Amino acid sequence: MAPKTERRAQHSEESRRRILQAAAEIAAERGYDGTSVALVTKRSGLPASSVYWHFGSKDELLAEVVEHSYREWLPALNRWTPPEPGIDRVAYLRSALQDAGKSFADQPEFMRLGLMLLLERRVEEPAARARFKRIRTEMLDSMSAWWGAVLPDDAVAARPDLPRSLAQLNMAAADGLYAMAMSGSDAVEISRLQDLLALALDAAAERITRELTGGS
């Protein structure tokens, strides 16, 4: 998308954004098959020909939805960059999980659509699903690095896979809590469960560390 002199470019970009936004909302409500181009045109106000001019196909549109909503949501991931040493691990975990929960509440499209795509298993994998899997790997890498930085060095040396395992459990549990929140129970409960998850992860890390280094 070259500049092409401002005003036109702005108009084009605005249309693209409106279509993406509408598609994201519908896809988060109804999944891959439930998202029809007709619904997208109705909610965005732009005709089907515009959708196909901008995105080429429904499959590519949904893949772009995943990509776009991920980039909008990205700031929430920065929490998982390794912090300075000597930090209060459980407190940091708690606030990071709370932040993640809040960011899901603000922009529910990304995670909901992504998890729905993850659970599907048709013969021809939609492009959106492949895109989400790749993004997921990046997220896991960030969280693994964080756990690696937050665990004692000798524990990591004794079990190099530990940071990644904790990160995987961390991510899976956060996903599960998100799905639970979707099922209709109140959001207050979820916030308390996120604290409990932080506590459980911290306690697990502590026990494993003690067994590895403390001996007995």
Added chain:
Amino acid sequence: MAPKTERRAQHSEESRRRILQAAAEIAAERGYDGTSVALVTKRSGLPASSVYWHFGSKDELLAEVVEHSYREWLPALNRWTPPEPGIDRVAYLRSALQDAGKSFADQPEFMRLGLMLLLERRVEEPAARARFKRIRTEMLDSMSAWWGAVLPDDAVAARPDLPRSLAQLNMAAADGLYAMAMSGSDAVEISRLQDLLALALDAAAERITRELTGGS
């Protein structure tokens, strides 16, 4: 469904079962909207008129799929009936989670379809989603009772919501691990993460118990 003299009843029941089986497989692969009656007739070998004679509508068919596959999967839930006191909690947790994981691997339809339905949020809720939510509540009750029996009495007295909270986290994390397993990584990893989850839950329960009763 009255007896109606054996042979006919058997034949009818067999058709019903074949339709349910086909629908369960397709729904687990493609979700609610992705499951078409035409696909079900193709995989089951029975015509659409039979599907509608037995189930009345696609919505009711999928609700019955949830109900049916839940009843087939039910034995795996018996693990969460309260055990005799003095049991090794973490070992029991580990084996229970491993069993649950294995039962998902054997009959993946129930959980996969259920979680997909949970994440959807259309205006008109499908009957299958409501059905799964009710089943989910039952499962949570079982797990809450288990945690209530396995925690020290004085801890439960001090925090009556603790068993339920641990059960919720337990369930959410198990769901998340299941979704992670679906994303294509190898199953061996998942088994190790289930052990880690058992350890984390046990460590959390232990720390909370110590803080509540041990003091300091």
Added chain:
DNA sequence: TCTAGCCTGTAGTAAGCACTACAGGATTCA
């Protein structure tokens, strides 16, 4: 004002969707 290129609006396409009407085969009880 002319021309080129970007984007939209209209009006389709064939295929797929959930669902139905209805005739008729199979099985049972008389």
Added chain:
DNA sequence: TGAATCCTGTAGTGCTTACTACAGGCTAGA
């Protein structure tokens, strides 16, 4: 043998689906 009941097979219904052909409006550079 006959009638009643249960289930299946055929052939549709009107509607929605993803996608397209194409004319024309609007902006930009000349």
